[in-house]
Structure formats: C-alpha cells, structure tokens
Amino acid sequence: MSPVKSIRHKEQPGYVIHSYPYQETSLIVELFTREFGRLAVVAKGAKRAHSALRSVLMPFHPLTLDWSGRAELKTLRSAEWRSGYRTLMGRSLMCGFYLNELLLKLLHREDPHEQLFDYYSQTLLDLHRSDEPATVLRHFEKNLFQELGYALVLDREARTDQPIKAHERYIYVIDQGPIAARPGINGVELSGQTLIDMNLNQYHSPSTQQQSKTLMRALISHYIGHQTLYSRQLLIDLQAL
8 A cells, every 4th residue: 555645735825923842943833824724834943043944934924835744733845935024013013913813813723714814914014004003903803703704793783683873872792793782781882883983994083992992802802712812911011902
C-alpha cells in the first residue's frame, strides 16, 4: 500500500494572528488565510537568529504562504511579504491585536471566510488611516458577526417587525434583536437612534459611540463564552475602547 501523499498549498494570501514557541527552535503560528480560514502551522527553525522566517512572521503584514500537511497542524514551507502593509502604532496597534484575538477565539479552524478576510485586510488599512479606531472596530465587529451567521438586527423591532423609531427606547436581546423597552426584559438598553446609526455605520454621536460599544461587548462576551479577551481589557485600561 503506497503512503498517503502530503497536500501542499502554494502562494496563499494570509496573515499571522498569533504565534508561540514550539520545541527549542520552532514556532506554532496561527494564520488567517483567504481560502482556508484560520489554520495552525509549525514554522520549523523560525526562532533561530538567521532563519528566513524569523523577520517575516509578523502580525498585520500581508503574506504569501506555502504550507503542506494533512493533519490539523500543517508545516510551513515558506512565507514572503506582499505589498499593502501599513504600520500600526499606539492605539491602532492595540486595536489590531484585538482584531486578531477575535479571529482566534471566534473562528473555527479551516473554515473559510473569504469576505471576512477582505474585511480584515481593509480594517487594517482603516486603522492606519483613522483617528477614530473605535469606529473602525465597530464596523469590523458588525461585519464579523454577519460573516459568522450572527448578523445583528438593527432596522426593525424583533417581535413586531416594525421599523426602528429614533426616539424610542429598545432592549437588545441576544439572538433575537431589539425589543421595545419595558420591565422584565434582559439585555442591552439603547436608543432607536443608536440602532439606526449602527445600521448606517455612522458613529459620530457620543451616545451612539457609547451604546454601540456596550452592545458589542455584550455580544462578544456571549459568543466567546468563558474565554478572556486580554487585548480588549488592555484597551479598556487605556481608555481606548
């Protein structure tokens, strides 16, 4: 019986979203790729001082990747930088790490999300350009939920299907949507104007900024369960999110 051949994938676009040491000289690298979603590879010898991979496997750099293997842990063969990298600094850098942690904790391995990959690439560019990173994050979070099948209901009341009214108060119930506010309903209270603004990706109002942030925190905490988002806590500590 002939041995099973290893599958090799070449010239695949992707990003590093996390890495950690493996044995003495290697790394386990979590990648986010356009065609194959999130996957883990071993980068052999990447910790060596003269390794060609050492300076390439950095977060937020668009990469061209080559890996092989049939098991859950693949073997990285090569990685090269592509054009399109923009330096993230300060708050934008911390927001980038927050994006990566969301992908790491919400995406299943080898579950492709090509549209989400494009959103992620654009969001990195937006973080580089924007003076309001929190607004960029809200837009990405909304797209992330949509791509994962948890699309937010923002344009109508969940129980009556009536259009959202700007001056009404609502309570957003996870996995249902906004419900007209009244006693006994558990969820995140917010104004109709905030829902309308979020639906239009407009976050100019301080009230919309605050209420949308509270809603997204509640949704993310629900979907990641007992996991901790360390980057978000750091952003909160820095009053940047």
